[in-house]
Amino acid sequence: MTRLFYEKMLTDRFPNLQWVRVCTSAPYTVTVYACDANLDLDESTISQIQRFLSEMGMASCIHKVKHYFELQNDEVFPIGQIPDRVKSVALKGAVSYTGIQAALNAAFPPIDPERIEVDKSVVTFHLRKEEYWTPYQRRFAELMLTEILPVGSTAKVDTGVSTS
Incomplete structure (x- = not known):
């Protein structure tokens, strides 16, 4: 599964999420940055995403879920427009x-x-x-x-x- 495939899978399963960014944060580690239209990401949603990824995500990867605003703190490179x-x-x-x-x-x-x-x-x-x-x-x-x-x-x- 690619990063964009993950993002689509998550937005299809969690339509309340307004912002979703998936990235490889370390070898075999996937971090999901997300929040809803109110810029919230509560513990319940985090747990639901983690449960979903443990069932549907790549078994060879560690999955982490963080608030979308953590992108900047984690110095995630902006992707911009993908061809x-x-x-x-x-x-x-x-x-x-x-x-x-x-x-x-x-x-x-x-x-x-x-x-x-x-x-x-x-x-x-x-x-x-x-x-x-x-x-x-x-x-x-x-x-x-x-x-x-x-x-x-x-x-x-x-x-x-x-x-x-």
């Missing part, structure tokens, strides 16, 4: 190896779908050909690639260029 083709792929939640390869072909043409390395919770992607990417381009690509990975995982782009 439609990335969002479309992420909402399918297809996080198998072949699903990720198909997502790369559809949404990330510069990335080689045959060169994916997994080391614990970090998935490293490689460019199809040698080209220069700025640090901003690489960081943006890593954020968008993380969108198509299972929650609890993060993406790294190896551009083939030494950063030292």
